[in-house]
Amino acid sequence: MxxxxxxxxxxxxxxxxxxxxxxxxxxxxxxxxxxxxxxxxxxxxxxxxxxxxxxxxxxxxxxxxxxxxxxxxxxxxxxxxxxxxxxxxxxxxxxxxxxxxxxxxxxxxxxxxxxxxxxxxxxxxxxxxxxxxxxxxxxxxxxxxxxxxxxxxxxxxxxxxxxxxxxxxxxxxxxxxxxxxxxxxxxxxxxxxxxxxxxxxEREQRQPVMSAAEVELLIDDLRAELSLADHAAAAQLEQFDAMLESFVQDWRQLCALHGTDGQSRTEFMRLADALGQQAPELAGGIIMRTNSASAMLVLEKRVLDHLVKFDSGSD
Structure with missing residues (x-):
């Protein structure tokens, strides 16, 4: 924290x-x-x-x-x-x-x-x-x-x-x-x-699908920390930032359409997978300002890995 x-x-x-x-x-x-x-x-x-x-x-x-x-x-x-x-x-x-x-x-x-x-x-x-x-x-x-x-x-x-x-x-x-x-x-x-x-x-904290409000909070906190390593270009950071903003908007729409009870996991996973595939192409050289952690790694560990809960109980 x-x-x-x-x-x-x-x-x-x-x-x-x-x-x-x-x-x-x-x-x-x-x-x-x-x-x-x-x-x-x-x-x-x-x-x-x-x-x-x-x-x-x-x-x-x-x-x-x-x-x-x-x-x-x-x-x-x-x-x-x-x-x-x-x-x-x-x-x-x-x-x-x-x-x-x-x-x-x-x-x-x-x-x-x-x-x-x-x-x-x-x-x-x-x-x-x-x-x-x-x-x-x-x-x-x-x-x-x-x-x-x-x-x-x-x-x-x-x-x-x-x-x-x-x-x-x-x-x-x-x-x-x-x-x-x-x-x-x-x-x-x-x-x-x-x-x-x-x-x-604590009790179980996760919903079957992460709420739009939590996704926005997590992504906004990440976006506020974005910084460039020496070899990265400013235009690249702008594209990465815009991609994250677009993801939040699309996730909010899916939540509005399906709710977060997990009945439409496939559509949520499709959107999450698309971000997971697109983000690495733009994330090279983008880091967190405070700790120099890879922006892509933070996106994976803080957001992507937790968007959808499956019944297997895996973390």
Missing amino acids: QLSRPFYQLPVLFDAARLQAEVAGLPDAAWAAHPDGVTGNSAARLITVGGAETDAHHGQMLPTRWLNAMPYMRQVLAGFGVVWSRSRLMRLAPGSGVPLHADINHHWHKRVRLHIPVFTSPQVRFHCDSEDVHMAAGEAWIFDNWRPHKVENPSSMARIHLVADTTGTAAFWNFCCGPKPPRAQWPMVPWRQDANARLLT
Whole structure:
């Protein structure tokens, strides 16, 4: 999600020792390799589709057995009063890191990622755009994951963060980005056995066919970021931009004719496929201004891959 600056630290602290004890109690079976095979990266899944061992983004999100075994972790998440999507403990082995990248998928368009460090050391650095910070154990942070970012763990110990995704309520965003009291006044949230740790979790968000309003929002955001690499021509960008505008207009007409209940998937897929075939011819050298990501890749990952939902349940 795009933010007005790279990092925001939230004015709250958590009991790091309690979190560490709960995480240390997880069995080896809780930890799974990174889905993309990134060396030194592993995760314990806390909120997933159906509470199962999956990295899917779509479906009814529920706590896993690992989260159910950690009462303070549940209290921490529930205390924010927001609806949580996919959430995990993310572990970086000693001497490893997360390579420089930007999160461009549809999932991230309006979701932010909350980080609460559990195990860390002062050498661990989180880089986002031109800034870098150390997130200390028990703190809470959000960052702009649309910008290029990476993590480095040159220390001799594993770094483990609670990493939870949400769109956030108005109160959450004011808490994150509004005025903050001096750090000495930030509350420490203790473990409370009587706390009402009622987790709010996302349901399936997709329609059978993406609505015209969402398509317009996604495409307009993409168009606002279009920029030229050195070898691209301005006329090419204008043609690419006009093609996207035309697609929005035609998709709106199909939605007006057929609705979005999926009864006429073939016509929607025909229009989507036509864009997918035409766009690469114009997209060469067109990038996103903020993170230099390929405009074609963003179009695929944020829009084309999500226009029509099929019964197979694939992401």
